[in-house]
Amino acid sequence: xTWVNAVVQGILLGGLFALFACxxxxxxxxxxxxxxAHGDLAVVAAFLAVEIVPTTHLPAILSFLxxxxxxxxxxxxxxxxxxxxxxxxxxxxxxxxxxxxxxVIENVLLExxxxxxxxxxxxxxxxxxxxxxxxxxIAYLSxxxxxxxxxxxxxxxxxxxxxxxxxxxxxxxxxxxxxQLVGIxxxxxxxxxxxxxxATVALAGLAFGMYSSFAPSSGQGPLIYAFEAVxxxxxxxxxxxxxxxxxxGVAQAVGGQIDPxxxxxxxxxxxxAVIALRPEGIxxxxxxx
Amino acid sequence: MTGPFRDDPHRGAGPDAASPxxxxxxxxxxxxxxxxxxxxxxxxxxxxxxxIIGANGAGKSTLLRTIxxxxxxxxxxxxxxxxxxxxxxxxxxxxxxxxxxxxxxxLFPSLTVEENILVGQRRVAERPWTPxxxxxxxxxxxxxxxxxxxxxxxxxxxxxxxxxxLAANPRALLLDELSLGLAPVVVxxxxxxxxxxxxxxxxxxLVEQDVSQAVRTASTVQCLLEGRTTLEGRPEEFTPEQIxxxxxxxxxxxxxx
Numbered sequence: 001x002t003w004v005n006a007v008v009q010g011i012l013l014g015g016l017f018a019l020f021a022c023x024x025x026x027x028x029x030x031x032x033x034x035x036x037a038h039g040d041l042a043v044v045a046a047f048l049a050v051e052i053v054p055t056t057h058l059p060a061i062l063s064f065l066x067x068x069x070x071x072x073x074x075x076x077x078x079x080x081x082x083x084x085x086x087x088x089x090x091x092x093x094x095x096x097x098x099x100x101x102x103x104v105i106e107n108v109l110l111e112x113x114x115x116x117x118x119x120x121x122x123x124x125x126x127x128x129x130x131x132x133x134x135x136x137x138i139a140y141l142s143x144x145x146x147x148x149x150x151x152x153x154x155x156x157x158x159x160x161x162x163x164x165x166x167x168x169x170x171x172x173x174x175x176x177x178x179x180q181l182v183g184i185x186x187x188x189x190x191x192x193x194x195x196x197x198x199a200t201v202a203l204a205g206l207a208f209g210m211y212s213s214f215a216p217s218s219g220q221g222p223l224i225y226a227f228e229a230v231x232x233x234x235x236x237x238x239x240x241x242x243x244x245x246x247x248x249g250v251a252q253a254v255g256g257q258i259d260p261x262x263x264x265x266x267x268x269x270x271x272x273a274v275i276a277l278r279p280e281g282i283x284x285x286x287x288x289x
Numbered sequence: 290m291t292g293p294f295r296d297d298p299h300r301g302a303g304p305d306a307a308s309p310x311x312x313x314x315x316x317x318x319x320x321x322x323x324x325x326x327x328x329x330x331x332x333x334x335x336x337x338x339x340x341i342i343g344a345n346g347a348g349k350s351t352l353l354r355t356i357x358x359x360x361x362x363x364x365x366x367x368x369x370x371x372x373x374x375x376x377x378x379x380x381x382x383x384x385x386x387x388x389x390x391x392x393x394x395x396l397f398p399s400l401t402v403e404e405n406i407l408v409g410q411r412r413v414a415e416r417p418w419t420p421x422x423x424x425x426x427x428x429x430x431x432x433x434x435x436x437x438x439x440x441x442x443x444x445x446x447x448x449x450x451x452x453x454x455l456a457a458n459p460r461a462l463l464l465d466e467l468s469l470g471l472a473p474v475v476v477x478x479x480x481x482x483x484x485x486x487x488x489x490x491x492x493x494x495l496v497e498q499d500v501s502q503a504v505r506t507a508s509t510v511q512c513l514l515e516g517r518t519t520l521e522g523r524p525e526e527f528t529p530e531q532i533x534x535x536x537x538x539x540x541x542x543x544x545x546x
Contacts, residue, residue, distance in 0.1 A: 164407075171397045171408045178395035181357060182409040183383030183457055 001135035006257040007250055008136055014229075014249025015146030016211065018242045019204040020222045021229035022153055023197035029236045030173045030193040033083060033094050037101040038226060039219030041198065042205030044105060045071060046214050047113060049120045049206055060122045060210065067202050075198025076191040083194065084187055102219070109216035120209040145207045150242065152200055157238045159196075169193050228271040234281025243282060308371055310335050310492035311356070311387075311461040316365035318348075318355050318516075325351040326516045328365070333461065333492040333509075338483060340507035341496045344536060347513040349496040350392055353463045356494070357389035358382045369460060384411060386460030392469065392496075394450040396438040402449055403434035409453035416458035417489050423452040426482065444475035451479070455486070462486065464495040468502060480506050500532065514538045 020042065027033045035041075048070065049063040058065070086097040122141070129139040160166035172179045172186045179186050208214060208222060225248060233244025248267050255266020274281065309332035318326040326348045333339040341349045354360050356367055358379035367375045374385050388409075396405050406420045424431045427448045438446055447467060454462060468476040476499070483506055486493060497503035503510060504524040512520040512535040520527065520535035533539070 167400065167404055167408050170399050170404075174397040174399050175395055177359060178391065178397065179408075180359070180379035181383070181389050181391060181395070182453060183380045183411055184408070185378070185380045 001133070002257060003254070005136045006253045008138065009142070010250030010253030011246050012138070012142040012146045012249070013253060014242075014246030015142075015149035016204065016207055016245075017222075017225045017229045017248050018153060018245030019145070019149040019200065019207060020226040021233075021241045021245055022156060022238060023200040023204070024226045025230045025236070025238065025241050026156070026193055026197045026200070028230070030169055031083075031087065031190050032091060033087065034098065035197075036095065036098040036223070037105060037219075038098075038201055039221070039223030040102045040105040040109075041071075041201050041219075042208055042222055043109065043214055043216065043219040045202035045205030046120060046209030047109060047118065047216075049209055050118050053120065060120050061125070063120070064203060064206055067206060068199050071198040071202035072195045075195035078198070079191045079194030080187065084190065087190075106216050106219065113216060115215055115217070117213040117215050118209075119213040120206065122210050126210070141210060145211065148203065148207065149245070152203065153238050153242045156196070156200070160238075165189070165192060225267070228267065231281060232271060232274045234283040237281070237283040240281055240283030247282075309333055310370060311494060312368040312371075313352075313356065314366045314368070316352070316355060316367070317363045318351055318360050319363050320351070320360075324516055326355070326362075329513070329516070329518055330365075331494075331511055331521075333494050335490045335492055336487045337508040338487065338493045338495060338506055340503035340510045341494070341513060342498075342500050342503050342510060342532075342536065343513035346515075348516040349513055350465055351516075352513070353389055353465050353494065353496055354391075356461075356463060357387060383457050383459075386413075386458070387463065388454040388457045388459035388461075389463040390447075390450045390454045390465060390467070392465040394446050396446055396449055396453070398437065398439055401435050401437055402430055402441070405438060405449050406430075406434075406452050406456050409456040411457045413458040418455040418458045420452075420456060423455055426455075426485065427452060444471050444479070447471060447475075447479060451482075459491065461492045461494060464493065466496055466498060468497065468499050476502065500536065504532070512536055 020039075024035060024038050027035050045067050048067050049060065052058065052063050052066050053060045056066070082097060082101070083094065086094045125140060129137045130143070131137045160169060168179070168184050168189050169192070171182070172184060172189045176186050179189075204222070229244040229248050230241055231244070232247050233240025233242070247270060251270040252263050252267040256263035258266075311333040313329060313331045315328045315330055316326050317324070317328055329348070329352060331339060341352060343349050351360060355362055358377065362375065365375070366373055369382075369385050369387060372385070374382055374387070377385065397408065400408060403420070406423055410420065424434075429445070430449070430452065433441070438449055441449065451464075467479055471479070480502060483493070495503070495506070507524060509522060510520070510524050510532075511518055512532065514535065515538075519538065520532065
């Protein structure tokens, strides 16, 4: 039964990984941007919540009401200024710029908050759980994060496949020149995609901040897990990202059950196995983004 | 593919407008060091077809892509209904009324047939092309609208590309190498649609490798050679020898006149 519990916890953890990964996947899918500052942006969102909660007396769980709009704006403006300028100079410049951004964010956070651990205080919710039986208990928070992740990924998939803007995002991802020829302002579309990606990473950051403690340098781990989830699932498929996140989560939880020191290693081994055996990922991405 | 099959020359159905729909003045374009176009001018009136012919590398596609906004000209001006659009971005030229069906069709592979049409849609008052009207022009599309474009034949893909451009309700429709890679019968069917397009007062500027097809379809032809105009006028004004000479740049042909 402890193994069943490990798998259940792994699935729930996978939701968090998928939430981290979908913004990364969207940015790469639409504009071929690999955002190395992705994890650090999540940490910024978490610190933002640490600031907001005491000053506004908003329940921590509702901090997204303020953080999300800020990140939507940051995403749009950041794309139209910094990322687009880098994109115009080539893919390598983008990689350097996002790497630089990552270093800058980390150091500014260190300057402001020191290297100490922080956490978003959600009160008694952190310890409440559903006891399924003696071995299996599901924490409200983990379940909540998983549900949010599924809703976000489903919503994003629906938005991309049904809405006018979603159609334009897919068209731009397919062929930028042809998109311009049918009257699409691809820079605006990039801006919207970046706004959505930033908003999802903010959600992931808030979830992460409630789930565990964090410090300015905490962004690196999630960045790697997000990359792994995207690659396992298959680049360009949001369903794949969810499945990739869950596979990674289960691998880590089962590895941790065998020996706590194996947790991270088990995830990385599964990732390497997928790269070696099925480099296109489990779901080959047909629909971009 | 269905649609009216007509192979007779169509020389303008729309009313004679006082000013041209599309006007290009002294266009000069560089690709790096290479002078791709040197002082090319042209005019296309409403309801007329203006065909650009010329050998590979003559600058035909560059001309269309510059009019659509994908290349910036070093000199010259592009006017649509008398309004200067030379400095406008490609996407805003679509709003202004210029639509290009690019060489190689360039459909969006991850979009369905219907989505390819819808993504090009611009609702413009008093301009007739709705997705529904596109389906009337190509009835097979209605049943196959949920398919991806990779499952279509070359001719069907070309039809979707034309439908996508029509859905933008252009004033000037630019067609780049429609016949490339298509069977002659399919090419004739596609050109057979021309009268229906022109009847709505659209101006058509087309680039065509197939000179005889261009001469049959166009109200006026213009031959480019190494980025310069070597011949321009109504097709019936020229003998095949004159067109050939302009096409290949044979100076000796003048002596035979």
